[in-house]
Amino acid sequence: MPNRDLRRPAEARPQPLTGLAGFLDVPLTGGPSDPEATLTGVTHDSRAVRPGDLYAGLQGEHVHGAAFATQAAEAGAAALLTDPAGAALAAGSGLPALVVADPRGRLGEIAAWVYGRPAEHLTMYGVTGTNGKTTTAYLLDGGLRAGGGVTGMIGTVETRIGEEVVPSVRTTPEATDVQALLASMLERGVTDAVMEVSSHALALGRVDGTVYDVALFTNLSQDHLDFHPSMEDYFLTKADLFTPRRSRLGVIDVDDAYGRRLAKLASVPVLTVSATGDQDADWRAENVELGPDGSRFTVVGPDCHKAEARVRLAGPFNVSNALLAIVALTAGGVSLDDAVEGVGRTPGVPGRMERVDVGQPFEAVVDFAHTPDAVETLLRALRPVTSGALTIVLGAGGDRDRAKRPLMASAAARFADAVVLTSDNPRSEDPNTILDEMLAGIRAADAAPGAVLVEPDRVAAIALAVDRAAPGDTVVIAGKGHEQGQEFANGVKHPFDDRVELRAALARTMHAGPASPKQSTDARIVAPAPSTHTPTSETPNPGVPATGTSRAEETNQ
Numbered sequence: 333m334p335n336r337d338l339r340r341p342a343e344a345r346p347q348p349l350t351g352l353a354g355f356l357d358v359p360l361t362g363g364p365s366d367p368e369a370t371l372t373g374v375t376h377d378s379r380a381v382r383p384g385d386l387y388a389g390l391q392g393e394h395v396h397g398a399a400f401a402t403q404a405a406e407a408g409a410a411a412l413l414t415d416p417a418g419a420a421l422a423a424g425s426g427l428p429a430l431v432v433a434d435p436r437g438r439l440g441e442i443a444a445w446v447y448g449r450p451a452e453h454l455t456m457y458g459v460t461g462t463n464g465k466t467t468t469a470y471l472l473d474g475g476l477r478a479g480g481g482v483t484g485m486i487g488t489v490e491t492r493i494g495e496e497v498v499p500s501v502r503t504t505p506e507a508t509d510v511q512a513l514l515a516s517m518l519e520r521g522v523t524d525a526v527m528e529v530s531s532h533a534l535a536l537g538r539v540d541g542t543v544y545d546v547a548l549f550t551n552l553s554q555d556h557l558d559f560h561p562s563m564e565d566y567f568l569t570k571a572d573l574f575t576p577r578r579s580r581l582g583v584i585d586v587d588d589a590y591g592r593r594l595a596k597l598a599s600v601p602v603l604t605v606s607a608t609g610d611q612d613a614d615w616r617a618e619n620v621e622l623g624p625d626g627s628r629f630t631v632v633g634p635d636c637h638k639a640e641a642r643v644r645l646a647g648p649f650n651v652s653n654a655l656l657a658i659v660a661l662t663a664g665g666v667s668l669d670d671a672v673e674g675v676g677r678t679p680g681v682p683g684r685m686e687r688v689d690v691g692q693p694f695e696a697v698v699d700f701a702h703t704p705d706a707v708e709t710l711l712r713a714l715r716p717v718t719s720g721a722l723t724i725v726l727g728a729g730g731d732r733d734r735a736k737r738p739l740m741a742s743a744a745a746r747f748a749d750a751v752v753l754t755s756d757n758p759r760s761e762d763p764n765t766i767l768d769e770m771l772a773g774i775r776a777a778d779a780a781p782g783a784v785l786v787e788p789d790r791v792a793a794i795a796l797a798v799d800r801a802a803p804g805d806t807v808v809i810a811g812k813g814h815e816q817g818q819e820f821a822n823g824v825k826h827p828f829d830d831r832v833e834l835r836a837a838l839a840r841t842m843h844a845g846p847a848s849p850k851q852s853t854d855a856r857i858v859a860p861a862p863s864t865h866t867p868t869s870e871t872p873n874p875g876v877p878a879t880g881t882s883r884a885e886e887t888n889q
């Protein structure tokens with residue numbers, strides 16, 4: 333274990349506070365101004381303040397961070413950055429203040445300034461898109477290592493500096509943490525940094541102060557409509573990554589309709605990729621051979637570039653992710669041979685198409701699909717490798733996009749033979765309300781009688797799917813992938829790992845034989861009622877048909 337907190341650089345590079353005031357062109361107000369005062373770090377969280385930090389008191393959805401200025405001062409903050417409302421709130425803190433109209437909008441450049449603009453000394457890769465960011469980031473990492481790079485990674489599953497891992501809280505951290513992490517990476521000899529760039533990050537200034545050498549776009553489909561007012565806003569937020577203030581070059585998957593739009597809209601040079609052969613693109617995957625453990629394909633690019641490639645993750649969509657990574661690597665200076673070699677060596681990504689095998693006579697897989705498009709893509713990928721029935725266990729997260737719930741359930745009913753609806757992370761919501769909203773998306777025509785079951789307890793739902801599986805079937809547990817907990821109301825998080833639960837359920841069936849009657853009778857078996865088809869207002873992905881939203885009936889058979 334590392335003996336220091338890698339989230340910050342060890343070496344303090346004190347910057348004069350008056351220098352920051354000059355940089356921002358605002359006076360220092362409020363507390364006593366020491367002309368010699370210096371800053372050694374910056375944070376937006378009073379609970380993370382270290383002596384010498386600039387504390388950014390930001391207006392949040394719930395509270396104004398400036399309300400914690402006294403706590404920040406007690407922890408040793410050297411100064412406060414805030415807005416006029418925050419300055420009033422922090423009046424009693426005694427901290428000298430820099431007051432600007434939009435502190436969140438300035439935080440990225442300030443953090444980059446405080447930490448010595450680390451991104452300028454690293455080769456930066458930024459991956460955006462609704463699905464495939466984490467997977468593509470791991471593949472990029474593999475290719476960079478094969479090219480001799482020392483890598484750092486910031487993303488959903490983990491944050492890594494060389495070989496050392498720091499747990500990730502979110503996909504893209506706040507700007508203060510991004511810049512501190514990049515400075516820490518630089519200090520520890522990292523040459524190339526790979527980051528997942530969420531739309532929240534772009535909208536909330538988390539990656540301000542970072543210009544990516546190569547920006548990647550995987551695809552766009554419905555998600556996060558709790559945060560974005562429309563798909564158009566979601567798209568334009570992502571598209572901003574492909575402008576000169578944020579990147580130097582774009583690599584875009586044009587098999588995706590939004591990707592094709594982006595390739596035209598981008599104001600940085602762009603390389604296009606297509607793994608399906610359906611689109612005109614600079615780089616293509618040809619001779620694709622899909623297998624249960626991964627795929628082989630030929631990479632074909634401009635100027636007679638050609639190489640035989642493989643990806644050790646099943647499904648055609650992972651050929652897209654791999655091709656995108658390979659092309660981005662070559663754009664970033666890695667040779668095509670090293671890129672292909674490193675991507676092909678990458679063993680897998682935790683909780684993405686991860687097979688769990690205790691010797692059972694059917695396939696059991698854990699995957700992170702938690703959008704309508706990902707559920708459809710996943711099931712379409714598993715169908716050709718399933719000789720028997722395909723069963724999915726699926727829930728939807730609480731306090732997230734509600735509109736995607738019926739669409740996820742609809743995709744599950746249309747592309748699987750059996751569906752066990754269950755809880756994901758209910759967070760502050762009632763799990764049964766989420767399940768009802770999912771059920772509303774399933775039309776009678778999409779599911780055979782008895783094919784849809786509801787079991788709110790995720791452990792029991794996994795056991796139910798396993799108990800019903802026959803030789804040749806595939807059971808996929810979707811939506812939580814690598815996650816290590818299940819979140820309930822009031823921030824309560826119970827330890828939970830789909831892979832552990834699936835393994836335990838499989839082991840039980842192997843030893844005890846099929847179905848424990850209790851699990852089967854407790855679940856509700858749902859017969860979706862014939863219903864009027866109500867198209868949804870958004871048709872986010874031109875490839876996904878609209879689905880009904882009527883209420884399903886329960887028969888409790």
Ligand SMILES: CC(=O)N[C@H]1[C@@H](OP(=O)(O)OP(=O)(O)OC[C@H]2O[C@@H](n3ccc(=O)[nH]c3=O)[C@H](O)[C@@H]2O)O[C@H](CO)[C@@H](O)[C@@H]1O[C@H](C)C(=O)N[C@@H](C)C(=O)N[C@H](CCC(=O)O)C(=O)O
Nearest residue numbers: 376377378390392393394395397400502503504506530532
């Ligand atoms: C919508 C959103 O992103 N909200 C983020 C936002 O929360 P907020 O505005 O509600 O903050 P708040 O709780 O009102 O607090 C205001 C300020 O006071 C500070 N504070 C608060 C309490 C305290 O004791 N001390 C203190 O300093 C907070 O640090 C914050 O700066 O600022 C907080 C502090 O930075 C974030 O934790 C919070 O992310 C929440 C937890 C979140 O879940 N965000 C998710 C949806 C998210 O960002 N997801 C994306 C996309 C995922 C993907 O598709 O891959 C991601 O990048 O992970």
Ligand SMILES: Nc1ncnc2c1ncn2[C@@H]1O[C@H](COP(=O)(O)OP(=O)(O)OP(=O)(O)O)[C@@H](O)[C@H]1O
Nearest residue numbers: 462463464465466467488649699700701706709710
């Ligand atoms: N290129 C792709 N196209 C469609 N679906 C994909 C693609 N790549 C991955 N998926 C699906 O999306 C799921 C999530 O993949 P991954 O974790 O790589 O995406 P992500 O963009 O990082 O997601 P998140 O934003 O939640 O972190 C996978 O488990 C798989 O089901």
Ligand SMILES: N[C@H](CCC[C@H](N)C(=O)O)C(=O)O
Nearest residue numbers: 702728729732756757811812
């Ligand atoms: N990055 C995504 C992950 C969702 C994973 C799923 N298990 C859920 O909780 O909805 C989010 O925060 O929206």
Ligand SMILES: [Mg+2]
Nearest residue numbers: 465466488528
């Ligand atoms: Mg991710």
